Amino acid sequence: MASLKEELLESYLIGGQERFYRLAYSYLRDREEALDAVQTAVCRCLERRDSLRDEAALGTWFTRILVNTCMDLLRQRRRVTFVPPEALDAGSYEDPLPEDGALADRVNGLPPEAQTVVKLRFYEDMTLREISEVTGWNLNTVKSRLYAGLKKLRVSLEGVTLE
């Protein structure tokens, strides 16, 4: 029984590795750190497999572990990043403007919570309800974080399906 679950997890993790890496990389923008994050999340997933009760929820459960790992790394980095004064420009005090490069880059400049909602919604095609399960935030929080994120991105809300 336990080994069946082990096999299921293993084939899911091997099969989805490229998707996991892309998601991790989009948070961390660093090859080595993204690899570390994927490895850590994979390790945690097997370590804590007893907490996965419903196997149909594997996708949201693992995404949750991976996103938490990436957000933790970002938080930790925020705590220790040393930014030399000459690297700061006035622009970094302001929200990114539409002309500051591609939308993908601007998404990566959002606060981690808003980033998560935007990425899961538009890159991973999750519904808001699924995002709520992945993040553990309630549906209204997810919605407001998505609106806030999109507003910051100055993306037109026309044609965005939010459900």
Add this chain to the structure above:
Amino acid sequence: MNEFKKAREDYEATPIPQELEDRVRAGIRQGKANYRRRRWRKYAAGTAACLVVLAGALNLSPTVAAAAAEVPVLGGLFRVLTVRDFHGEEDGINYDISVPGVEAEGELAQRVNDVIQEKVNAHLAKAQQDWEDYKEAFFATGGTEEEWGERTMDVIVDYEVKSQTDARLSFVVTFGEGWVASMEETYCYNLDLAEDRDITLAELLGENWVEQCNEAVRAGIAASVDEEGFTFFFPPEEGGFATVDESTAFYIREDGVPVLVFPRYSIAAGAAGSPEFPVE
């Protein structure tokens, strides 16, 4: 939403590193091992008290056990003991602590024990501080109590006896802290207990020890380059290996060969771990 279409294409074009699959498989192996360890620990904690201070468990090496059994305390005789053994959880921190102590005549053993004890205390204090700081940052950036509850941190102190003869002892103490990323430090001790002093690379290898070691390291780095020219080791101009010196850590292998140990990240990317080079 054409803007997002483009963003999504960029996202999907993220280049995938070649070693990804190896890393995923490594994570699977690690996770399986930790799962068994945890289960075992839960079981052990339920059946026995898990805090044992000053257990004095004898390191079960045949040489040492035999020597200890046959000869009463003589000059040069020594034992390596676990002087502190603690495995358990407290405030979200999993402790896995086995602190070694050297029992021998002479000042050296005492000095080594004191140094180790000091490092252990500093390590535990730092781990607790890191955990507190992290907790603060976690809540300050919008984490919830519920999310926090899922988090744990591993704090490890462990040791390994690499080799021992009648009067010579080589062992490595590892300090680890594992949460979002892992930190690991190792310290090597090579003791000549008959003469009550530390063993140096110079006395093991002779006067050309620096060149000999450098050659071994360079050969090891050269051998690590794969067919595509990739290696985890940094080039010398980017902070890679330059030369060994008196402070280079090493242990002595069972066959007497010294093995150089470099801290993680010091001369290679983190993925290479803590690189070791035998000097044969």
